[in-house]
Amino acid sequence: MTKPLFIICSLFAAIIALGSDHPTVRVAPTRSVGPRPLEKQTETGVTRDYLQAWRSMSDAFEQNRADLLDPDFIGTAKEKLADTIREQAKLGIRTRYRDSAHDIQLVFYSPEGLSIQLVDTVEYNVEVMDHDKAQSAQHVRARYVAVLTPTEIRWKVRVFQAEPE
Amino acid sequence: MKSGLTFFLSGLVLAAMPLALAQTDALRLPKTVEAGSAFSIQTSGSGTAVLYIVGPGQVVQRKVQLGETTSFAAGDLHNAGHYLAVLVGGSSTENDAFDVTAAHQPVTLSFLAKPSRLSVDLHDGISGVVYVFDAFQNLVLVPTPVSFQLSGVASAVQMRTALTRNGVAWTKMNSAPKEGSTQFVARVGDAVSTRVIQQVPGNPCHLRMSVRPAGERLAVETEPVRDCSGNALPDGTIVTFTETYNGGESTIDVPLKRGIARADMPAHSGARVSVATGVFIGNEIRLGKGR
Numbered sequence: 001m002t003k004p005l006f007i008i009c010s011l012f013a014a015i016i017a018l019g020s021d022h023p024t025v026r027v028a029p030t031r032s033v034g035p036r037p038l039e040k041q042t043e044t045g046v047t048r049d050y051l052q053a054w055r056s057m058s059d060a061f062e063q064n065r066a067d068l069l070d071p072d073f074i075g076t077a078k079e080k081l082a083d084t085i086r087e088q089a090k091l092g093i094r095t096r097y098r099d100s101a102h103d104i105q106l107v108f109y110s111p112e113g114l115s116i117q118l119v120d121t122v123e124y125n126v127e128v129m130d131h132d133k134a135q136s137a138q139h140v141r142a143r144y145v146a147v148l149t150p151t152e153i154r155w156k157v158r159v160f161q162a163e164p165e
Numbered sequence: 166m167k168s169g170l171t172f173f174l175s176g177l178v179l180a181a182m183p184l185a186l187a188q189t190d191a192l193r194l195p196k197t198v199e200a201g202s203a204f205s206i207q208t209s210g211s212g213t214a215v216l217y218i219v220g221p222g223q224v225v226q227r228k229v230q231l232g233e234t235t236s237f238a239a240g241d242l243h244n245a246g247h248y249l250a251v252l253v254g255g256s257s258t259e260n261d262a263f264d265v266t267a268a269h270q271p272v273t274l275s276f277l278a279k280p281s282r283l284s285v286d287l288h289d290g291i292s293g294v295v296y297v298f299d300a301f302q303n304l305v306l307v308p309t310p311v312s313f314q315l316s317g318v319a320s321a322v323q324m325r326t327a328l329t330r331n332g333v334a335w336t337k338m339n340s341a342p343k344e345g346s347t348q349f350v351a352r353v354g355d356a357v358s359t360r361v362i363q364q365v366p367g368n369p370c371h372l373r374m375s376v377r378p379a380g381e382r383l384a385v386e387t388e389p390v391r392d393c394s395g396n397a398l399p400d401g402t403i404v405t406f407t408e409t410y411n412g413g414e415s416t417i418d419v420p421l422k423r424g425i426a427r428a429d430m431p432a433h434s435g436a437r438v439s440v441a442t443g444v445f446i447g448n449e450i451r452l453g454k455g456r
Contacts, residue, residue, distance in 0.1 A: 004348055033293065035335055057221065076302045080244055084224050091226045108333055111292035112279040117331060128219055128251055130226075135217065136251040138260050145304060145331055147296065159296070159332075160221070162247035163306050164197055164264040 025051060028105040035111040046116050046148055047104060049155040053146075054099045054122075057081060062096045066087040074149065077160040092131045099124040116155070119164070120144045141165070191231075192252045192259040199244040200268050200301050205236045206250065214254025222246035222265070245303035267303035274298070274311075276351045276358035284367040285344055286394050289361060291315065295351045296333050304332035309353055313338070317347030317364070339365045341392040366396035372447030374406070374426075374440040383432045384407075387440060387447070389424040397424040399432040402442060410436035 003022035027047055030038055035118035053072035055082040088094060102155060108117040121143050128136040147159035193207040206216065210231035218225040222244030229235045231254055242248070245267045252259040272373050275296040283290050297305045311334040316322040320341030329333040341347060341364055349360045370393035377384050385406050390398045404426035406417045410433035417428045430438065433452070440447040 035337065037444065056239065058209055061221070080222055080302075084221060084244075087224050091224065093219075093222070093224060097221070107331055108335075109279065110294045110333075111335065111337065112277065112294075114277060114279075115296075116332070117333060119331065126219065126249055129217070129250070130217070130253075135253050136249070136258055136260055138249055138251075138262070140262065140322070142247040145306065147304070147333075149431065159304050161245050161267075161304050161306075162220075162264065163245070164266065 023054075023099045023101055025102045025104065028103070030106050033109040033116075035104055036109045037112060038106060038109050038116075040111075042096055042116075043106060046106065046118070046155050050104070050118065050120070050146060050148060050157065051102065053157045053160075054097070054102075058097045058099070060085055061088070061109070062094055064094055071106040072156055073158075073160070074151065074156040077146075077157050081160070094129045094132075095125040096129075097124050113124075115149050115152070115158070117145065117147045117159075120146065122148075168347060170412055179381040191257075192261050194248060194250055195265045196261050197266055198242060200245050200265050200299060200303050201240050202268075203237060203239045204242070206391035207234050208232060208252060210254065212254060214252050216243065217253070218248050219248045220244075220265075223248070225245070227359050228248075233274045240279060241299040243303075245301075267305045267307075268299035269300065269305070269307060271297045271298060271305050271309060271353040271356045272300040273302070274351055274358040275354060276360060277364060278349045278360035281364070282361070282363040282365060283340050285340050285364050285392065286338045286342045286367060290340045291338040291349065292335065293338070293349060293351060293360075294333065294335045295329075295353070295358070297329055297353055297356075298332075306332050307331070309334075312352045314350045314352070315347055315362075316350075317341050317343070319343035319345055319346050320347065341438065344396045366398050367392040367394065368376075369398055369402075369442050369445045372440060372442060374405075374438075374447060374450070375437055376450050378432060378454070379429065381432055383430045385428050385430055387426045387439070390421060390426070390442065391424075398442070400424070404440060404442045406430060406438060406440050408433065408436050408438045412436075415449055 005095040016028050056072040066085045106118045123141045126138050142162045143165045144162050148155040149158045175435050190207045198204045208231045212231050214231050216227045216229045245265050250261045277294045281294050295311050309329045311327050313325045313336045315338045323338050325336045327336050344366050359444050369389045376385045400421050403418050404422045406428050407416050408430050417425045419428045436452045439449040
């Protein structure tokens, strides 16, 4: 009796997840971000570009295409993620990161405006496929620290690192 | 769409797996590992299995003998982040997770000092931001003291210490009253990063000229032009002499040479001669009716 119920619940959850592509996002009110005042427009732009970076990362890891990182990542973050994708491709592994909830707080805006840092308690599902065979699906809650820097048209993620909660 | 469906179906397959398997103690691993350090994962059971270590920062796959310890050498896992460990053997799958944290030893500093050139004697005119990284370019997130030092040839040393928060520390410093280059140094343990900042004279604070007749013309000359701290304005700074007379006006722009601007102007009886540089206006001289 328990097993069919579990399957039905999983099916229901999966349908809901498929139907809703957008994660829930909460941005904590910004009190002080250090030496430079943060305009609402900047906060909105940074948050938008950071969330877009998650979508790019999800697509890149699912398709093993490092080039999909280009619009949203730069520097060390891009190099590390691209290395992982290359390693996945070499091993025949694909992973899918589907973010379901973000709790974002902007914590530092540098005085010259060239970097902004946020912490994000994010919930996501990770699915691991080895040569298209499903191996694992896990729900994860982790705290990410990201540093974004401005480019010509958007903010790009330069540091992207999870830390123990 | 196709891949989404694949994952959807695979999710169903995984959901159908016996829940109890994910709750056994067949996979024992440390909760945290320092980046780049050796560690091991203990499995139980018998037979062979495949162990996946999966995270955005790295992915590792190993064939393991169940019941034995699988060792990872120093450097095998060097990118900080949250990792999943998945052990797949036969019909069973074990899942767990752990964190790789940045090494505690800072090795590189990303030091941004701004601006690279500014006027002397500006309060909090110079800013320095430091991101602290370990040897593997992981952001060191434990609070770490960063010392900032600003020192020039002709100015007192300024020192500040700031504790990193989420891997970043910042400070602001005053520019020195005397012009010249200054070294802005950030230091964390043995990790040092230096930037050179050029301090240039500020706006002019003293502009006086004198006029003397030279035949049918006037020779106008400034005293050395200085800022409020007594620094000579750099050669090339434009000084404007203006002569107004009987409704007419003549203007000459000349650059400073060795701190002084000189020019010849036509002599008009009763004319007024003034001097300015930028928005700063110096003295004015009215010529006598005889000249």
